[in-house]
Amino acid sequence: MDAQFILSLITAVFIGGVAGYLGSLMITKKMALAGGPLGHLALPGVALALIYHFNIFLGALLSISIGTIIIWLLRVRTKLSMEALTGVVFAAGVALGFLILPLSRAKEALIGDIMLIDKTDAILAVVLGSIVFLIIKKIYLNMILSGISEDLAQAEGIEVKKNDLIYLISIALIVALEVKIVGILFTVALLVIPAASSRNFSKNLLQYSRGALVLGIISAVLGVLIFKFTSLPAGPLIILAGAFIFLISLCFKSG
């Protein structure tokens, strides 16, 4: 097996796993779809990275961060729903991105290209993926409780706003990492599909969150392996592998 393939596989495994885990929280918060707009928000930064030859992750993170901070500030100030605010900010970002995206590199930006993953990307995926996993693990239960009742969470001494911010930053980081693998179009899928499948397999939070992590990893491995043998684009393959697992999970739906 060549070094490029191993780098791609490691990167995909870490990002797929953490995205699945984070996605399981997003589904319970009814924010699963926010990962889509956030991914699209990466477009202006990705376009800049392609034009000026710097790391796509950095470009994506930069524009997602700016967008996320704007959304968070608006949420604190206006109490409008996160979804509405995300919708407004993301549309502006995508429009801006398409104005500057070099069309010859559009495919890489839109659906990702794992053959372009280098050592830096792999290290970023392993280090940042692990950090985000540990942080989310720490606030997971608190986020669930504040989802059930924000008053209850506050009365129990949970800092709801601080957790919301940590959670949003984590989503931004993972979405930015995802761009390299599945492109801006599919960031939401990697967050939602493993978690949705896991929901069908699980009866409690532990099974559900761990299940989403494992299914995210399995989707990534399957996608990358099929790519190896068919040379079809890996991004869509990872997503389709996830969707296939989701179909299987429907047979196990535990209600």
Added chain:
Amino acid sequence: MDNNSTILRVKNLNVQLNGDNIIKNLSFEVKEREIFTILGPNGAGKTTLFKALLGLVPYKGEVVWSRKFKIGYLPERLSRAKFKELPISVREFFKFKESSDEKISEMLSSVGLKDPKILEKNPGNLSSGQYQRFLISWSLIGSPQILFFDEPTAGIDIGGEETVYSLLQKFWKEKNLTILLVTHDLNVVYKYSTNVLCVNKKVVCFGPPRDILTPQNLEKLYGTEIKFYKHTH
């Protein structure tokens, strides 16, 4: 009762939310071992008053606790539907407050939920009677000294509502508990509370229910809706 010490003193409490005066110049005291009921029509500021006492909303005035108490709290609208949306077990919901499985089982048994299978069930799938027992046991785990109940049973059938308050009363008798209840149900007030604070943004009346829930006071509290309540006592 009169010998008990004051544990909470509220003086000139004012709460404004989004520019509206929700609570105006409210003053009252809560003594240890009371079942202190806050009664009032919808929109009277009952829930907001609770949140101010718990420090969950900004307020002006004094809210003074005599010392640091361990508090159990059940907010309003904690419905079974909320739980059904999540893959969460009864055991996991208890883990927010208590890590020992043994203590969780013990607590559940004390409210009559003895079947160990309950631990693995989703709270949303419990029967309404089981669900109320579950909520009470959850609020009582960790031995709180003060319980805040914000109509946790609103929307659950009347037959079930009886369980909640009689069960609460049982724990109140057994343990050193002070209970603060929000309700708009006069039956509950008469049957269980030691003192009642009638509020409609400000204090309308205050005292033991038999003394102060006169037709005149109720009319002040509820306006013309009074006729509906007349037959209840």
